[in-house]
Amino acid sequence: MPEFPEVETTRKSLESKVLNRTFVDVWTDEPKIIKKDWSSFRKEIIGKKIVRIWRKGKNLIFDLSGGLSMLTHLKLTGHYLYDRWNEKDPMNSFVHAKFILDNGKTLALSDLRKFAKIELKKKEEIEKDLEKIGPDPFQIGSEEFEAKIRKKRGKIKQVLMDQTVVSGIGNIYSDEILWESNVHPERKTADISEKEMQDIYKSSKKILKKALEAGGTSISDFRNTEGIKGKFGEIKKAYGREGQKCFRCSSLIKRKKIGQRSAHFCPSCQKL
Known part of the structure; x- marks a missing residue:
């Protein structure tokens, strides 16, 4: 999507x-x-x-x-x-x-x-x-971002994908953001430290900006208005990389179902 x-x-x-x-x-x-x-x-x-x-x-x-x-x-x-x-x-x-x-x-x-x-x-x-849709990470500061995330109880990956909390983040970029932040996708929002939350906020903006500059991700079907693929899929670090080496530590990327979606993460870098 x-x-x-x-x-x-x-x-x-x-x-x-x-x-x-x-x-x-x-x-x-x-x-x-x-x-x-x-x-x-x-x-x-x-x-x-x-x-x-x-x-x-x-x-x-x-x-x-x-x-x-x-x-x-x-x-x-x-x-x-x-x-x-x-x-x-x-x-x-x-x-x-x-x-x-x-x-x-x-x-x-x-x-x-x-x-x-x-x-x-x-x-x-x-x-x-559209009133119920939350702001995207570029529209709010780090304190508001953290407050919105903490207000919603649950696993961090699912909360990041909740469009009423923050918008625009789905399955691909939640994996990339959490890998960048060294945060396990099943961590509970209440248990994430203030520093980790700041890292997630910064990573959200960094990853989304990088993906925008790359023209998006075209792992399957997305194309731009000229019918050309986006290039972020060429530099992604976690999503869709099950069984491949982590770019940080060389451990193998794992895939796990969280709710109805798949999460991709490094079990060594992203501790539960």
């Missing part, structure tokens, strides 16, 4: 490409992606101009003229493509929605598993829907 770096990579790219463009037509072969009656959606969105593109957690929001906003959650396998994208990559061939713009170019949503959602509502309704 696209996390902060992937969604922000998409947002920044689209901001430079489609801001102030107007929708002149729209198409889909998968109406269930659109969380609104299709004929109403099409009627309402045609003629609307994109006036702002922003992100809240893993949600991408297009503010439109006429007081409307279009929210997209890419879910597990969705990604936006624009104009002429890399058609040689099969992951870019699952296009289920197309938005034709007033410059003659196309904004397309490719989604292998068809779980992505698009909502069109009044701007204030979208903002209200």
Whole structure:
């Protein structure tokens, strides 16, 4: 699932490409992606101009003229493509929605598993829907970060992934952040020291920044708006590296189920 770096990579790219463009037509072969009656959606969105593109957690929001906003959650396998994208990559061939713009170019949503959602509502309704989503690590200081984490009881990996606590961190980056911090994913938030909490905060910003600079992670399906893979997967230290040597101590990375998700960690560097 696209996390902060992937969604922000998409947002920044689209901001430079489609801001102030107007929708002149729209198409889909998968109406269930659109969380609104299709004929109403099409009627309402045609003629609307994109006036702002922003992100809240893993949600991408297009503010439109006429007081409307279009929210997209890419879910597990969705990604936006624009104009002429890399058609040689099969992951870019699952296009289920197309938005034709007033410059003659196309904004397309490719989604292998068809779980992505698009909502069109009044701007204030979208903002209200997103109120429960917490800030991302770049929007708060270390003290607020620590307070939010400690307020939520549980295992640190699961708490980091709780979008109501801090947003934008999912399975991949929680593993990377905790490896960077030398903190075991099953540690209870109440038992983590103040120094360790500061390390987690600093690592959150460091890892997310590094992943954003790399254009996100494309271990499976994420692609940028040109249809190109992100490169963070080439430098990851924990996620998906079960049985491989730890870059710090050469112990073998282990994988363990925590709740419904897999955690990857070094049993020597990240003590329980």
